[in-house]
Amino acid sequence: MRPIQLVILLVAVGAAAGAGLIATRIGTHAPEAPQQVAAQPATPPMDLEDVLVASKDIGIGKNVDVENLVWKPWPKDGLNEGYIQRTSQPDAVSELKGMLVRNPILAGEPIRKAKLVRSDRGFLSAVLPEGMRAVAVRVNAASTAGGFILPEDRVDILLVRQKDANEAVAETILTDIRILAIDQSVQQTGDDKQPSMVAQNTATLELTPDQTELVTQAQQIGSISLALRPLVDNDQPAARQRKPTGVAVVKFGVVSRVTAQQAP
Known part of the structure; x- marks a missing residue:
């Protein structure tokens, strides 16, 4: 056997012996104890x-x-x-x-x-706050913001009347009035057959007793129109405190003005 071959053989035998020794030590080494994890407190069940x-x-x-x-x-x-x-x-x-x-x-x-x-027990009487009255007024689409006024909206009430043969006047007689109900119907209009809400004959208002007398009197003098108020006004009480002008009444040639207190 050549010397070089003998050297290679000795190196291979030494490497095999070393690998076996390392494997023996690894197999006999004691495993490390598992690390203890702190137990989390259980969440109590919700009642x-x-x-x-x-x-x-x-x-x-x-x-x-x-x-x-x-x-x-x-x-x-x-x-x-x-x-x-x-x-x-x-x-x-x-x-x-x-x-x-x-x-x-x-x-x-x-x-x-x-x-x-x-x-x-009657729905309308049940939804009325204590001391208030439900009053129906004659309306149409033109006098109800094109028919877009709906229950729970708040409106100003305008009286339109003839001042003389050639002139008509309009004045706001009440402000911030709640709509309880409104008579409407659904109509199909146009080629696209889209439904639209159209006001019919009456709107039911929530009024105090004094306001009830004022609105009833106003309907005998002229026609009533409703002006829709924006929702933002509901959060601004100060914006609703404008005093109503009331209704001018002529009796025996004497002009007087009837007003009503605002609802609380």
Whole structure:
């Protein structure tokens, strides 16, 4: 055997012996103990209570029924005393069936009896605040902002009357009046057959007793028009404090002016 071959053989044997020794040491080395992980405190379960909610939007004057009521779990710490709970009123769905909604209820909103009224008691009288009156006035599309005035809108009331044979005058007699209802119909107009709301004969207003007398008198003198107010005015009470001018009445040649107090 040549010397070079002997050297290569000795090197290979030495490398194999070294690899075996390393493998033996690794196999006999004790495994490290697993690292302990601090246990996280468990989140306490949330206390829930079934509450009756609207399963879809329910508009003013609509009936509540099985189709638009549903029980939903609600956190107990977020319960309101007006909410209807299953534990205290398990038959609430059948008990409330047929009642009318006096204020809009949104989908997912808890049902409260303060927003409902029994249909046999008269809806309009139920939605009227204490001390107020509901008064109907004659209107048409031209006198109701083109028919775009809807219930819950707020308007100014204008009286249009003949000053003489050649001149008519208009004056604002009341401001910031709430619309309770308005007589409308849906008509198909144009080739595209798009429906439009058209005012018909009457609008029902929420008035104080003094305002009721004023508006009734104004209808005998001339015609009534309603001017729609922007929603932003509802958040600016100071903008609604303009004193109404009232109605000028001529009796036995003497001109007097009748005014009414604003609703609170």
